[in-house]
Amino acid sequence: MTRFIRQRKKNKVIPGFALSMGITLAMLSCIVLIPLLSVILSLSGTTFAEFLATITDKQVLVAYRVSFQCSLIAALINCFFGVLLAWILVRYRFPGRRILDGFIELPFALPTSVAGIALTTLYSDSGWIGRIFAHIGIKISYTLIGITIALIFIGIPFVVRSVQPVLEKLDRQYEEAAMILGASQSKTFFKVVFPEILPAMLTGFGLAFARGLGEYGSVVFIAGNIPYKTQITPLIIISKLEQFNYDGATSIALTMIIFSFVILFSLNILQARVNKVTKV
Amino acid sequence: MKKPDVKSFKTGLLLGLTLILSMLVFSGCGASQTSSTPQEGTDDAVQAKAPVEITNVSYDPTRELYVAYNEIFQAHWKKETGQDVTIVQSHGGSGSQARSVLEGNEADVVTLALAPDVSSLEAAGLIEPGWLNEFDKNSSPYTSTxxxxxxxxxxxxxxxxxxxxxxxxxxxxxxxxxxxxxxxxxxxxxxxxxxxxxxxxxxxxxxxxxxxxxxxxxxxxxxxxxxxxxxxxxxxxxxxxxxxxxxxxxxxxxxxxxxxxxxxxxAQPSVAVVDEVAKSRGTEEVAKAYLSYLYSDEAQRLVGKNFYRPSNPTILKEFASTFNLTLxxxxxxxxxxxxxxxxxxxxxxxxxxxxxxxx
Known part of the structure; x- marks a missing residue:
């Protein structure tokens, strides 16, 4: 009984809960839920056999692998560099820090095709950076490496901006205490700092990964788009659309949505677990 | 005990939804108001001579051609009818341009890279069957290879x-x-x-x-x-x-x-009047003239200057030094x-x- 009362009290504390919930639900429906549902509804003309045949076509399977592999690697690299970047921005004071801080969001602001074209030019074997790698026989633009680089560019703000506020709030006294108690620098980082930023890093990882799966604009320029080699799933969706094959495009899109949802959902669960562990 | 809670929740939900809806309605009104602003300087003109606007949805490489063509068509139309015409241009991949019209982009005319893209609009009922013979040479005023x-x-x-x-x-x-x-x-x-x-x-x-x-x-x-x-x-x-x-x-x-x-x-790019849109906007006449004037000598020469092959054989010959006509x-x-x-x-x-x- 006491528990119940406490809960009712809690509800009252949030002002206008019902109103804000109403607005949220309406907005969410208009912008997210209804479009997602329409994806499923527009499949009604397809039989299950057709659906299965479309999503298990070999060319499509290879494209899933390319998309998942590149997004995963890019998200992992982003975890490392993103944390490093956040660390530098939070812990050090150096000239140009604020400007660098401002640059982080640039990948969001830049039209992705512009980013794609710039990266392609830079990393092609006649470009500034690509030329160096071409000397040692590594081709970047028009290969899987190129796709991964584009996805790193697209995804890095997610990790930095997730980790940064946590690092800012992290009390430095913990680290000092660990040091005083004789922990080595690496031990301090991995036992004291890292568990604190891990949940935020996982969030950033999930966001960057999901964004990478859906990214089209920048990747089409830097990928060679060769079937069975460097074709990403969104490109296959576009090529189906181009032939007015709406059902085929929707089937593949739905598969991607399900995959992404499962991954993000498991990440959320994992994150909750990690949170619990660190809080105990 | 729970009842009042649910009720207030429901009213809140209703309020929220109404708020959103009214926002949508208001923004809708705003948009329609700006588009129906009376144009100045036409008060004395006869009703039929009010300026008209048409939209040409085209594909990527025709950008330069249509910028030049719109100018000569505007002059031609003004001379013929005394009416001012503005042409809104849109460019992109031919297939995605066709899809955008299919999904509600109000184009009076389409000038696309290949016939199937126009046919897709015919299949959707936006263009009347027989468009391929509405203009000369399979409705291809210019070709390429x-x-x-x-x-x-x-x-x-x-x-x-x-x-x-x-x-x-x-x-x-x-x-x-x-x-x-x-x-x-x-x-x-x-x-x-x-x-x-x-x-x-x-x-x-x-x-x-x-x-x-x-x-x-x-x-x-x-x-x-x-x-x-x-x-x-x-x-x-x-x-x-x-x-x-x-x-x-x-x-x-x-x-x-x-x-x-x-x-x-x-390679025969296709042009067509989007009949349904042109009818509802009352632009049929000007849209049709816009496309048929592409076949005039003046426009055909402009086409050649923009490196498309004119469909008029006499004018094509004038460009024999540019194009390999024996191919x-x-x-x-x-x-x-x-x-x-x-x-x-x-x-x-x-x-x-x-x-x-x-x-």
Whole structure:
């Protein structure tokens, strides 16, 4: 009984809960839920056999692998560099820090095709950076490496901006205490700092990964788009659309949505677990 | 105990929804108000002579052509009827442009890269059947063809289709499955190989497989391929629309050369009035005039100056120094049995283009 009362009290504390919930639900429906549902509804003309045949076509399977592999690697690299970047921005004071801080969001602001074209030019074997790698026989633009680089560019703000506020709030006294108690620098980082930023890093990882799966604009320029080699799933969706094959495009899109949802959902669960562990 | 809670929740929900709806309605009103602002300076003009606006939804490489054409059409229409006309232009990949019209982009006329894109609008009921014969020459006021763009002095000595399938040659061409225009490239190569092997389809398909095995970057659109070849210096040869190739020559003088192969295809971009839209906006007359004036001598010369081949044979001859007019050109109707047959045979899912990559 006491528990119940406490809960009712809690509800009252949030002002206008019902109103804000109403607005949220309406907005969410208009912008997210209804479009997602329409994806499923527009499949009604397809039989299950057709659906299965479309999503298990070999060319499509290879494209899933390319998309998942590149997004995963890019998200992992982003975890490392993103944390490093956040660390530098939070812990050090150096000239140009604020400007660098401002640059982080640039990948969001830049039209992705512009980013794609710039990266392609830079990393092609006649470009500034690509030329160096071409000397040692590594081709970047028009290969899987190129796709991964584009996805790193697209995804890095997610990790930095997730980790940064946590690092800012992290009390430095913990680290000092660990040091005083004789922990080595690496031990301090991995036992004291890292568990604190891990949940935020996982969030950033999930966001960057999901964004990478859906990214089209920048990747089409830097990928060679060769079937069975460097074709990403969104490109296959576009090529189906181009032939007015709406059902085929929707089937593949739905598969991607399900995959992404499962991954993000498991990440959320994992994150909750990690949170619990660190809080105990 | 819970009852009042649910009730207040419901009212809140209702309030929220009403708020959102009213916001939508208000923004809708705002939009319609701005669009119906009375235009100044027309008060004295006769009703029929009020300025008119039409939208032309086109594909990528026609941008420069239509900027120039709109000017001469505006002058022509003003002289004929005394009416001012403004033309809104939209460019993009031909297929996605067709889709945008399909999904509600209000175009009075479409000027797209290939007939099937216009046919898709016919299938949706936006364009009346018979559009292909509404204007001369299958509603193609200008044509083009597929040529090779190579680097200066043609270092790999590429002169014909059988040169570019040799091992080690790197080809840049867009993907025919994402770029309608690139289907012309595929079909031109097919026509060459079919002649070479006297109609043997197995060998012809192998020829195409060899050709696409040499493709190092398969961009999603024609402009993308041009960028890959010209700006990023990839590949030895770009299979390009003749008009795009000339544009690259013009922008980078002295860096590239155009090679015309021994056989190519007559690429026929299609124009049509989007009947449903034009009717509802009352622009039928001007839309029709806009497209038929493309066939006038003045416009045909402008077409030639923009590196498209004029469909008027007399004016085409005036450009004999620009275009290789002796180049034999196959056509989609005579050599491939029309677009629906060609699409089904080559570009549908699992058709020949997919097969050559599966090998």
């Amino acid at each position: 597929i040529v090779f763009l190579v680097r200066k002095d043609n270092p790999k000595d590429l002169n014909d289709w059988d040169d570019i399938v040799k091992p080690g040659i790197e080809i840049i061409t867009p993907n025919p499955k994402t770029s309608g225009g690139a289907q012309w490239n595929f079909l031109a190569a097919w026509a060459f190989a079919k002649n070479l092997y006297q109609g043997d389809e197995t060998k012809t398909q192998q020829f195409l497989a060899d050709l696409y095995a040499n493709v190092t970057v398969l961009d999603s659109g024609a402009r993308g391929s041009t960028t890959t070849f010209v700006e990023n210096k990839q590949g030895d040869v770009l299979l390009a629309w003749e008009n795009e190739a000339y544009l690259s020559l013009k922008e980078h003088p002295g860096e590239y050369e155009i090679v015309t192969p021994s056989i190519s295809i007559l 034999p050109l196959v056509t989609i109707d005579d050599d491939f049995g029309g677009w629906p047959a060609a699409k089904a045979k080559f570009f549908a899912d699992g058709a020949i283009f997919d097969q050559i990559y599966k090998q």
